Amino acid sequence: MISSITYENSLDFAQKMDALDSLKQFRNYFHIPLIHNQEAIYLCGNSLGLQPKAARNTIEQEMLHWQTLAVEGHFLGKQPWLTYHKQFRPLLSNLTGALPHEVVAMNNLTTNLHLMMISFYQPTSDRYLIIMEAGAFPSDQYAVESQVRFHGFDPSDAIIEIKPREGEHILHTEDIVQAIINPENKPALVLFGGVNYYTGQVFDMQAISKAAHEAGAYVGFDLAHAIGNVSLHLHDWGTDFAVWCSYKYLNSSPGGISGAFVHERHASNPDLPRLAGWWGYDEATRFQMKKGFIPQHGADGWQLANAPILLMAVHRASLDIFQEAGLENLRQKSILLTGYLEFLIQNDPILNQTLHIITPSNSKERGCQLSMLAAINGKQIFDKITDAGVIGDWREPNVIRLSPVPLYNSFEDIYRCGETLSRCVREVNII
Incomplete structure (x- = not known):
């Protein structure tokens, strides 16, 4: 896994990052839930992790x-x-x-x-x-x-x-x-x-x-x-x-x-x-x-x-x-994934204006999670992204939590999450 990168807001960039990811096979070790018959973008591992496919056998x-x-x-x-x-x-x-x-x-x-x-x-x-x-x-x-x-x-x-x-x-x-x-x-x-x-x-x-x-x-x-x-x-x-x-x-x-x-x-x-x-x-x-x-x-x-x-x-x-993946390897990927989500939010003028990240910006002071304080219509935004296939969680009074988990989340997940957030914020706030 690459230790640092210059991020780009593009599907091509995300897919190239996934191609370079030495941990990408671990996504296949888990069951990914479906929304509207499509694999969800599951960013709620900070609340409940996904089911390992091996669990049924054990x-x-x-x-x-x-x-x-x-x-x-x-x-x-x-x-x-x-x-x-x-x-x-x-x-x-x-x-x-x-x-x-x-x-x-x-x-x-x-x-x-x-x-x-x-x-x-x-x-x-x-x-x-x-x-x-x-x-x-x-x-x-x-x-x-x-x-x-x-x-x-x-x-x-x-x-x-x-x-x-x-x-x-x-x-x-x-x-x-x-x-x-x-x-x-x-x-x-x-x-x-x-x-x-x-x-x-x-x-x-x-x-x-x-x-x-x-x-x-x-x-x-x-x-x-x-x-x-x-x-x-x-x-x-x-x-x-x-x-x-x-x-x-x-x-x-x-x-x-x-x-x-x-x-x-x-x-x-x-x-x-x-x-x-x-x-x-x-x-x-x-x-x-x-x-x-x-x-x-x-x-x-x-x-x-x-x-x-x-x-x-x-x-x-x-x-x-x-044990197979190695925590330090996962931590390196976690830093990159979470950093990518932060980049997408901060470099979208509407998202940056609507969602204020309250999680520390220093990667040493955070894990997978980004908590975002919604300036307006937070619950409506959250409900809309959920229906669109992004599973995060909502914490009162006005925080959306999203957690890119390195075992099963991809860079394409994060890119598509950014796309969905941007579209839903604009639709909810009629921008």
Whole structure:
């Protein structure tokens, strides 16, 4: 894949770029939805990734194991269910920049966030603040509010939200760091999204981790919009924990299995509180059914219950694709695709006037997503492009989000999206 290019607003240019794309074959690994009997231009992988064609076979394989082995499937078969989760360690460690024992596939995102906060939010009378970004995804807001109340504190007092500067949409790293290290704050926990779902901004997770530890706080990230999208180095950053879902860029089915990271320095800390379950118990003695919880080493020790094998089978189908493609290769293509969409919008006078991109222009500060603030008739524009075959998503009050995903989107997709946007804006606004 070419690392940089001079863009052109033409179908010929887009098709030439696709011809040069070393990752173009991966589009054929996915089912593309249809609108009006034509393949849609699917730019909504930030909300739900497409179905890998291999997913049906991986599920069918486990259905066959269930059919032929029943309970013995926990111990027999190609991939026994008892240890099924272990196959994800090297795959997830590559995507998160972690050691294999620092990651685990389990539960759903908000459940994992609550489990991590039980361990890493331990407020005291003089250190109880949580610092997070304003406008975090609502589920994170609700989880944090409930944890704060659980410990007997008032969310309006205990939660500090870092907001953009007046008239801006994104956060400055120096503002985040300053709020964290401010001696008047004394946070117990710093919790940020890796990528803000609304603006698409990638936060400087290394700087945030460093500042949190300097301030004497734990630090965690919600990577729902980051994993499979941007480069992560959780172990080297010293991040205490992270959680994520798998149904966005990881293409692992609606409500699919999620995951968690716990830094190895916490792997065997007996003083770290946690909510325990049978599947997190020491595997070597689990079936002795004894009282007294003995956790497994590493992130596995935060598991609660048996792995949902059918969900994990889909997860495996998708992660195998990432392993074949390589995240860094995908990231290079992502930068080019997203840059092309930005170019088409900014170089169309009507689009540039109607749709204001609020995602950072620096490619290091964004992933696949571009969020566009509509100056007028935003919902009508969105509905019209959807009917015309461009699937993105709408966020109140007036933002259209489009996400060129490098696994299955092409440069021709982006060119035709630009054409459609331009035509629909003109038709809606009667220009």
